[in-house]
Amino acid sequence: MNLQDELYVPPRPLTKKNIGMILIGTVLFSLSVNLFLQPLDLYAGGIVGLSNLFRTLFLPGLSKTVAGIINMCLNIPLFILAWKTMKKKMLVGTLLSLIVQTILMSMVPIPKTPILDDKLANLLISGVVGGIGCGMILSNGGSAGGLDLLGVFIASRNRNFSVGKFETAFNAVLYLVCAILFSIPTALYSILYVICFSLAIDRFHYQNIEIELEIFTHHPEIEDVILNKYVRGVTKWKGVGAYTNEGTNVLITVVAKNEVNFVKRDILEIDPKAFIIEHGSTNVTGGYQKRLDN
Numbered sequence: 001m002n003l004q005d006e007l008y009v010p011p012r013p014l015t016k017k018n019i020g021m022i023l024i025g026t027v028l029f030s031l032s033v034n035l036f037l038q039p040l041d042l043y044a045g046g047i048v049g050l051s052n053l054f055r056t057l058f059l060p061g062l063s064k065t066v067a068g069i070i071n072m073c074l075n076i077p078l079f080i081l082a083w084k085t086m087k088k089k090m091l092v093g094t095l096l097s098l099i100v101q102t103i104l105m106s107m108v109p110i111p112k113t114p115i116l117d118d119k120l121a122n123l124l125i126s127g128v129v130g131g132i133g134c135g136m137i138l139s140n141g142g143s144a145g146g147l148d149l150l151g152v153f154i155a156s157r158n159r160n161f162s163v164g165k166f167e168t169a170f171n172a173v174l175y176l177v178c179a180i181l182f183s184i185p186t187a188l189y190s191i192l193y194v195i196c197f198s199l200a201i202d203r204f205h206y207q208n209i210e211i212e213l214e215i216f217t218h219h220p221e222i223e224d225v226i227l228n229k230y231v232r233g234v235t236k237w238k239g240v241g242a243y244t245n246e247g248t249n250v251l252i253t254v255v256a257k258n259e260v261n262f263v264k265r266d267i268l269e270i271d272p273k274a275f276i277i278e279h280g281s282t283n284v285t286g287g288y289q290k291r292l293d294n
Helices: 016-040 046-058 067-085 088-107 119-139 147-155 162-183 186-203 221-230 259-268
Strands: 210-217 233-241 247-256 276-280
Touching: 016 088, 016 119, 016 210, 046 067, 046 162, 067 147, 067 276, 088 119, 088 210, 119 186, 119 276, 162 186, 221 247, 247 259, 259 276
Parallel strands: none
Antiparallel strands: 210 247, 210 276, 233 247
């Protein structure tokens, strides 16, 4: 068993700033769907897309905003399934996001025609803005519900379960249905939306980005801070400065992007002369713990 499995890291408490960012992210996501995606008669991925599909097939005479109510109804059983395995911070953040989503998606009028003349422009704006919004929600300890909730539930019972692969498979089936029932262009444009949406989430969901830090210091206690406070692995060796010919400690660690400033602050408090090299967007395989609720 490795360090990440042995030690538990309690999530930071939900702050007013976190709540504010979750609300802003939810507003961005909800408006991006109602104002830019829905007028195109395209389908978002996940439960939001499924809600719109249900509305189209079974409630065609009602306003498109009814999809917001359907989305909440589909999320309720998923939330009940996941709540026992969710930490309190994510539980509260997700519930808050779902409530605001329902209100906005149900009350914000959907334009009868697209806001912009260019279909692709509407699609890109919806994907990027919605992805940024969901990234903000995730980065502040919540989630936008949907397949994330089902993923939390299944992952708690199967450590080898991949939420990403599950969502990809779900969306593949959803868009296959759209292609059969409606048209191939509808499915293809919807897939393009999901791609833009996913890229935007990855860019703004800081817990999903790993950063490598190289630390050169004369203070060996820095490794204890990284190991015990942040519960991140550290590789160390002895180095020698070419100019001074003096020995130094060389530490290598990988942390989430949202942890970087905190780690660097603690390092510089111990050793103001520490030399730190930061390598962005590092790919890590094995022995690294993603913490979506911190």
